[in-house]
Amino acid sequence: MEAYSGCMECFLPQAWCNQWEQSEREGGMYRRKVGEKCKFADVVLSGVVVGLERKKVVDEMYGRMAAAGFDMRDESEALKYMGRKRRWGGLETSELLREFYLIGRDK
Numbered sequence: 001m002e003a004y005s006g007c008m009e010c011f012l013p014q015a016w017c018n019q020w021e022q023s024e025r026e027g028g029m030y031r032r033k034v035g036e037k038c039k040f041a042d043v044v045l046s047g048v049v050v051g052l053e054r055k056k057v058v059d060e061m062y063g064r065m066a067a068a069g070f071d072m073r074d075e076s077e078a079l080k081y082m083g084r085k086r087r088w089g090g091l092e093t094s095e096l097l098r099e100f101y102l103i104g105r106d107k
Contacts (some may be wrong), residue, residue, distance in 0.1 A: 004029070005085035006095040010040035013091040033037075044100045051103030061099060
């Protein structure tokens with residue numbers, strides 16, 4: 001996962017995860033809250049894994065990855081794609097969260 005693409009435990013944007021807070025020193029950057037544990041660990045990743053059991057989801061994701069220049073059949077390529085940071089809806093997040101959204105929207 002690229003730096004600042006989200007919480008590395010739940011994969012939600014840092015702005016949404018309870019264990020992160022915006023740093024006053026560095027505009028727009030986040031830092032971990034001391035003593036706070038992520039309440040949403042593995043939510044996004046689990047949703048994507050379950051979604052990948054459906055052929056339609058795999059086919060559509062394959063198309064999006066190919067359009068972005070990644071090969072879903074290559075595990076390292078798939079991980080690079082999912083870990084890419086992107087701006088989406090005014091948030092810094094990852095492709096993984098976008099895929100989670102697209103899988104849930106299709107259900």
